[in-house]
Amino acid sequence: MTQGKDPALVEIERKVTAGIPLSIEDGLSLYRTPNLHELGRLARDQKERKSGKKVFYVLNRYINSTNICYANCRFCSFAVDEFKEKDRVVRMPADEVFAKALETGTNFNQIHIVGGHDPRQLSLDYWLPLMRRFKEALPHAQLSLFTAAEIDYMAKRHRMSYSEIIAQLKGAGLDNVNGGAAEIFAEETRKKICPNKVEGESWLAIHEELHRQGIASNATMLYGHIESLEDRLDHLVRLRQSQERSPGYNAFVPLAFHPDGNELNDCGWTSGVDDIRTFAVARLMLHNFDHIKAYWMIQGLKVCQVALQFGADDMDGTHGSTDEEMIYHSAGTSSGQHVDDREFRRLIEESGYVPVRRNSTYQEFAWDWAPPAAEGAYELVRA
Ligand code: SF4
Numbered sequence: 001m002t003q004g005k006d007p008a009l010v011e012i013e014r015k016v017t018a019g020i021p022l023s024i025e026d027g028l029s030l031y032r033t034p035n036l037h038e039l040g041r042l043a044r045d046q047k048e049r050k051s052g053k054k055v056f057y058v059l060n061r062y063i064n065s066t067n068i069c070y071a072n073c074r075f076c077s078f079a080v081d082e083f084k085e086k087d088r089v090v091r092m093p094a095d096e097v098f099a100k101a102l103e104t105g106t107n108f109n110q111i112h113i114v115g116g117h118d119p120r121q122l123s124l125d126y127w128l129p130l131m132r133r134f135k136e137a138l139p140h141a142q143l144s145l146f147t148a149a150e151i152d153y154m155a156k157r158h159r160m161s162y163s164e165i166i167a168q169l170k171g172a173g174l175d176n177v178n179g180g181a182a183e184i185f186a187e188e189t190r191k192k193i194c195p196n197k198v199e200g201e202s203w204l205a206i207h208e209e210l211h212r213q214g215i216a217s218n219a220t221m222l223y224g225h226i227e228s229l230e231d232r233l234d235h236l237v238r239l240r241q242s243q244e245r246s247p248g249y250n251a252f253v254p255l256a257f258h259p260d261g262n263e264l265n266d267c268g269w270t271s272g273v274d275d276i277r278t279f280a281v282a283r284l285m286l287h288n289f290d291h292i293k294a295y296w297m298i299q300g301l302k303v304c305q306v307a308l309q310f311g312a313d314d315m316d317g318t319h320g321s322t323d324e325e326m327i328y329h330s331a332g333t334s335s336g337q338h339v340d341d342r343e344f345r346r347l348i349e350e351s352g353y354v355p356v357r358r359n360s361t362y363q364e365f366a367w368d369w370a371p372p373a374a375e376g377a378y379e380l381v382r383a
Pocket of ligand 1: 079
C-alpha cells in the first residue's frame with residue numbers, strides 16, 4: 001500500500017481537532033487515502049481524546065433465545081422457518097434462558113440477548129416476567145436486550161406506540177438496547193437487503209425514544225455487502241444527527257458482512273484493510289459518540305486488536321455461558337464462542353492500552369470485582 005502525503009488529511013485533521021463534523025466528502029477522502037498509517041494516527045488521536053489510554057471489555061452472558069424468524073433478510077444465515085427446518089429450530093422457554101445465564105456463575109455485568117421475530121416468543125407476556133426475574137436474582141447485571149427490529153415487532157403486535165412499549169420494557173428493568181438491525185439506512189439499499197425489517201427512520205425513532213426515557217443504546221452498521229461507500233457514510237451521518245437530536249448512544253459497532261449460507265454469498269468476505277479503515281472512518285465521522293467497538297466475534301480477535309490502533313476503544317464481552325452464538329457462526333465466522341477476560345487484558349495491554357472492565361452503560365469495575373450474595377441466584381433457578 002502506497003504511503004504518501006495526502007493533503008486531504010491535513011484539512012480533515014484541522015476539522016477533527018476543532019470539533020467540526022466531517023462531511024460525506026471528507027469520509028470518502030478517508031476511505032480512499034493511500035496513507036493508511038496517517039489515517040490510523042488521526043483515528044488513534046481522536047480515540048485518545050475521547051477515552052485516553054482506556055480500552056473497555058465486559059464480562060457478559062450472551063444468549064440467542066430463538067432463531068425462528070420470518071423477516072427473510074437476504075444477508076441472514078441465522079433465521080429458520082419452524083415448519084420447514086425443524087432440526088435447526090432453537091426456541092428457549094423462559095426458564096431455559098434464565099438457567100442458561102447462570103450456568104457458569106453469576107460474576108458478570110451484562111446479560112445480552114437477541115433473537116428472531118418469533119411469534120411465540122417476542123411478546124410482553126414472555127419478556128416482562130423474565131426481565132423482572134433477572135433483575136431480582138441478578139441486580140448487578142444490566143439487561144442489554146433486543147434490537148430496534150424486535151421492539152418494532154412487539155409494538156405492532158401489541159398495538160402500542162414506541163413510547164408505550166418502551167415504557168413497559170423500562171418498567172421491567174431494561175437498561176440498554178443492542179445496536180443491531182440498523183444494517184444500512186439508505187433506503188434503496190435497505191429495500192434490497194432487508195425489505196421486511198423495521199425501516200431505517202423507524203430504527204432511529206425507536207432509539208431516540210429509548211434515550212428520551214433514559215435507556216441507553218448502541219448502534220451498528222452492516223458493511224461489506226452491496227452497499228456503496230456513500231451508503232456507509234450516509235449511515236454514519238444519520239447516526240450522528242440522531243445523537244444530536246436525542247443523546248444516548250454509547251458505542252458504534254461496525255459489523256462486517258459474513259457470506260456463508262445466505263443469499264448475498266457472492267459478495268464474499270470483507271478484507272482486513274477494509275475492516276480497519278471502517279473503524280478509523282467511524283471514529284473520525286462520529287465525533288459525538290464516545291466509543292467505537294471492535295467486536296471480536298465479528299472481525300476476529302487479531303483484527304480487533306489492530307483496530308485498537310485505528311480508533312476502537314472497546315472489544316465487547318466474554319460471552320461466557322455454555323450457550324452458542326448463532327448469528328455469526330451460522331454465517332461462517334471462525335471466531336470461537338468465548339474469550340476469557342484475562343485474554344482481553346493481555347491483548348489490550350500488548351497494544352499499549354489499559355484494560356477497563358465495564359457494564360453496558362460504561363460504569364467501570366475493578367477487574368476482580370465480584371457480585372455480593374450471589375448464592376441466592378441459584379435458589380431462584382431452582383424455584
Ligand atoms: S437478520 Fe434478524 S430480522 Fe432479519 S431474518 Fe435474520 S433474524 Fe430475522
